[in-house]
Amino acid sequence: MLYGARPARRRDAQRNRAAIVEAAVKAMTGRASVVPMPEIARRAGVGQATLYRHFPDRRALTAAVVHHHMERLEHHAALVAPPAFRDLLRQVLCTLVVMRPLVLLAQRLDESTRERYQQRVIAALSGPLRRAQEHGHARPGAVPADLALMFRMVLSVADAADAERAIDLLIDGLFPGGDEAEPP
Incomplete structure (x- = not known):
């Protein structure tokens, strides 16, 4: 028993x-x-x-929440088709804005943990970026380190409306032809 x-x-x-x-x-x-x-x-x-x-403590809980989001991102990124990478990247960037409180908490984690998380995000998005480039859906000159730069740029914008505009500009710069839905 x-x-x-x-x-x-x-x-x-x-x-x-x-x-x-x-x-x-x-x-x-x-x-x-x-x-x-x-x-x-x-x-x-x-x-x-x-x-x-x-x-x-809060750090342990923050790490668990970040880990939860990492697993979700890795799962979605592994399944994304090349044309959908643009939408996935936009969603990731918008999530950074919405989850600013979590990002601020995560920035208090030790440096090696933060670096490990950043490497996981870049690794999760590198394959989809490469496939999108191979199929002509993303600019060929982009490298995975550019994704980290995009994240830092979006996080540096304090106002949510400005952050959304920054995301639009970054996305349009990475993908040829800009926004396909808008006429030239």
């Missing part, structure tokens, strides 16, 4: 962890710059002790 009880607790712990990460994803990507840890626990439907058992 004891043997059978252990997996149930593990599943419960996994559910709690997933609920905490999901609540933190929503909290850290909202308008508020910092949502208190007790509020994240409340939103996840768990006690503070459970939250802190899984994530001893």
